[in-house]
Each structure stands twice: as C-alpha cells, then as structure tokens.
Amino acid sequence: MKLAIISLGGKSSLNILKEAKKYFEVADHINIKEITVQGEAKELVINHNGKPIDNYDCVYLRGSFRYALLQRAISMALEGKTYLPLRPESFTLGHDKLLTLLALQRNNVSIPTTYLAATTDTAKKVLEEVNYPIILKIPAGTQGKGVMFAETFESAKTILDTLEVVKQTYIIQEYIDTNTTDVRAIVAGKKVIASMRRKGAAREMRANIHMGGKGKAYELSYDVEQMAIQSAKAIDADICAVDILESKNKAAVIEVNLSPGLEGITEATDKNVARKIAKFLADETKKRHEGKKGNEVNQMMKNLDIEKVEDQEIITNLNIKAGIIKLPEMVTKITGFTPDDELSMNISKGHLEIKKYEIVKEDKKRR
Ligand SMILES: Nc1ncnc2c1ncn2[C@@H]1O[C@H](COP(=O)(O)OP(=O)(O)O)[C@@H](O)[C@H]1O
Numbered sequence: 001m002k003l004a005i006i007s008l009g010g011k012s013s014l015n016i017l018k019e020a021k022k023y024f025e026v027a028d029h030i031n032i033k034e035i036t037v038q039g040e041a042k043e044l045v046i047n048h049n050g051k052p053i054d055n056y057d058c059v060y061l062r063g064s065f066r067y068a069l070l071q072r073a074i075s076m077a078l079e080g081k082t083y084l085p086l087r088p089e090s091f092t093l094g095h096d097k098l099l100t101l102l103a104l105q106r107n108n109v110s111i112p113t114t115y116l117a118a119t120t121d122t123a124k125k126v127l128e129e130v131n132y133p134i135i136l137k138i139p140a141g142t143q144g145k146g147v148m149f150a151e152t153f154e155s156a157k158t159i160l161d162t163l164e165v166v167k168q169t170y171i172i173q174e175y176i177d178t179n180t181t182d183v184r185a186i187v188a189g190k191k192v193i194a195s196m197r198r199k200g201a202a203r204e205m206r207a208n209i210h211m212g213g214k215g216k217a218y219e220l221s222y223d224v225e226q227m228a229i230q231s232a233k234a235i236d237a238d239i240c241a242v243d244i245l246e247s248k249n250k251a252a253v254i255e256v257n258l259s260p261g262l263e264g265i266t267e268a269t270d271k272n273v274a275r276k277i278a279k280f281l282a283d284e285t286k287k288r289h290e291g292k293k294g295n296e297v298n299q300m301m302k303n304l305d306i307e308k309v310e311d312q313e314i315i316t317n318l319n320i321k322a323g324i325i326k327l328p329e330m331v332t333k334i335t336g337f338t339p340d341d342e343l344s345m346n347i348s349k350g351h352l353e354i355k356k357y358e359i360v361k362e363d364k365k366r367r
C-alpha cells in the first residue's frame with residue numbers, strides 16, 4: 001500500500017508520516033506548495049514539480065485554510081481512485097467556520113446561536129437584540145486569532161465599523177460561558193482517538209494553546225463524544241479535530257479543524273495520536289482494497305452459471321448498512337430463496353449458516 005501526505009511539512013504532518021512508514025510500504029511527503037492541478041477536457045492531473053504524481057492508495061491532504069481551493073481541486077482529481085480521509089466537500093465546509101456551522105446545524109449538532117448579516121447596518125440591528133457579552137468571528141481565523149469579544153453594544157459596534165473598513169466578513173455568535181475552557185476531540189472515523197480540555201491563560205478569553213492555553217486529558221461524556229463524531233460526518237471528514245464548548249447547561253460545537261496540530265494533545269493525553277491517525281489511514285486503505293476484491297468476487301459471481309453451481313465457497317466482504325446485512329443478488333439466485341421461504345439460521349460468533357427450514361425432514365428426525 002502507498003500513502004502520500006500532501007501538506008506544508010509541519011511537525012504534526014511529518015510525525016504522522018513517520019508513523020505511517022510502519023503501516024505502508026511507501027509513505028511519501030509532497031509539499032503542497034509544489035503542486036499544480038491541471039484540468040484537461042477529460043481529466044484532472046495533479047503535478048508535483050511539473051510531473052504527474054504517482055498512483056497512491058491513500059492521500060491525506062493537510063495544510064491551512066489558505067490552501068482550501070487547491071486541496072479541493074486535488075481531492076476532486078483523486079476522488080474515486082484513491083482513499084481520501086478528507087473529501088472535496090470537507091475542504092469547502094471545514095475551512096469556513098460559517099459553512100461548518102450550517103452543515104452541523106443541518107445534521108442536528110448543537111451550535112451556539114450564530115448570525116450572518118448582509119450589511120453593517122443590519123448587523124447593528126442584530127447587536128441591539130442580543131445578550132452581552134457577544135463573540136464576533138471571522139470565518140477563516142485559526143489559533144484564536146479571528147475571535148473578537150465585545151462586552152457591550154457600544155464596543156461591538158466599533159468592531160463592526162472596523163471590520164467594514166477592512167472589508168472582512170464576520171459572524172456574530174452567542175457567548176457561551178465555560179470559564180475560558182474548551183474541549184478538543186480528535187475524531188478518526190467513528191471514534192474519538194484523543195480528547196483534552198483546554199484552559200485559557202490568565203487575562204485571556206480564548207482557550208487556544210497558541211494563546212497560552214493549557215491542555216489536560218479529558219474523558220468525553222457519551223453525548224459529547226457522539227457530537228464530535230457526528231460533526232466530522234457532517235463535513236464529510238474521516239479525520240479532524242472538533243472544538244466544543246461545554247457549559248453547565250449545554251454543549252455546542254464551535255469549529256472543526258482539518259489539519260490539527262498534534263503536539264498539544266499528544267502532550268496532554270500522553271497518547272501517540274500521530275500513530276493512531278497513521279494506523280487509521282492504513283486500516284481504511286486496506287478495507288478499500290478488500291472492498292475492491294469483494295467487487296471482483298461479485299463480478300466473478302455474475303459470470304457463474306447458476307444452474308451448475310452446487311457447493312460454492314465465496315470469499316467476500318459484507319455490505320452492512322445500519323446493522324443490516326445485505327447479501328449479493330447472486331446469493332438469492334443461487335440459493336433460490338424467496339421471501340415466502342421459512343429459513344433456519346445457525347448463528348454463532350464468526351459463523352452464519354442459512355438453510356431452508358424443511359418441516360417434513362425435521363419431523364422425521366424427531367420421530
Ligand atoms: N461562542 C463562543 N463563546 C465563548 N467562547 C468562545 C466562543 N467562540 C470561541 N470562543 C473561544 O475562542 C476560542 C477560539 O475559537 P474557535 O472558534 O475555536 O476559533 P479558532 O479557529 O481560532 O480556534 C475557543 O477555543 C474559545 O475559547
């Protein structure tokens with residue numbers, strides 16, 4: 001299996017790469033700054049220093065919001081060919097706090113009340129109605145740098161006028177009192193692989209580690225854990241960090257981070273988060289390989305002469321959706337089962353056998 005991490009080459013990306021060498025035969029780093037995406041009539045080609053990149057089984061794209069468009073283009077070119085833990089939609093939604101919140105809301109994840117106004121005058125009308133303090137935020141800020149805090153209507157108004165002068169889009173957001181703490185969860189697939197609670201530094205309103213916050217390992221409640229997993233799903237990401245504000249009476253997700261730094265959370269939790277991510281990438285890539293094999297088996301089954309099949313051992317993977325097993329159509333054809341048949345199932349761990357329930361034979365046996 002071959003992996004490429006396309007990133008800016010930050011410490012966390014390189015740590016994941018180092019760990020990935022234990023699970024992948026090839027694990028390359030490609031600098032996102034050296035990439036061009038070439039659109040042709042029939043295909044999208046990704047070039048690295050002018051030459052098309054190799055075929056990889058997994059491509060993990062990291063890097064800041066500044067590369068959102070390029071990340072989206074690269075993932076569009078690779079979609080369907082390569083396992084991508086982050087898809088085109090992840091980059092569109094995940095790098096923009098407002099779009100993230102809208103996706104979360106649509107997926108029933110609790111968010112702070114958030115406003116987007118068309119003009120400064122309309123925004124000021126919103127500010128007349130809200131409770132204080134209030135948060136103002138730019139959609140692409142990170143490390144706490146795009147978050148503004150206003151204690152009164154008067155100060156909020158001055159911020160709005162300044163944002164208008166610099167032509168900066170912003171959102172207005174309900175302030176959730178958490179005593180300057182937030183919770184960060186790293187999600188990989190359907191699991192939270194590490195979580196911590198950060199406490200902001202003295203004389204600070206933001207809990208970010210870059211703003212002097214300190215992280216401590218923190219076990220999530222079941223509900224908050226599900227909230228984090230659901231948030232990743234809402235932006236179509238298999239791997240991301242989710243920031244959550246937990247107050248006395250509610251928990252709300254404020255943002256996701258597609259390329260989270262791992263130093264802080266590794267130190268706080270004493271877990272090898274980079275290794276967990278690398279292993280997740282390998283497991284998912286392997287599953288896809290096996291899935292492809294499964295498809296080959298399905299194709300092979302389609303080519304079988306049903307009449308001649310007597311006792312066939314089929315090696316395949318199962319299509320399980322919402323806990324329900326769906327077997328390939330050929331299985332129905334070969335077995336000749338109909339919806340009216342009564343079936344007897346012999347089930348134990350790792351074993352399933354389905355037979356027609358034949359009343360006569362059973363009765364004979366009993367006699
Ligand atoms: N609605 C809010 N209520 C209270 N504090 C907030 C709110 N939004 C953000 N903060 C504080 O600011 C920090 C940074 O906000 P966040 O939206 O995560 O942006 P960033 O991408 O800069 O980390 C949070 O960790 C939290 O401490």
Ligand SMILES: [Mg+2]
Binds near residue numbers: 255
């Ligand atoms: Mg944050």
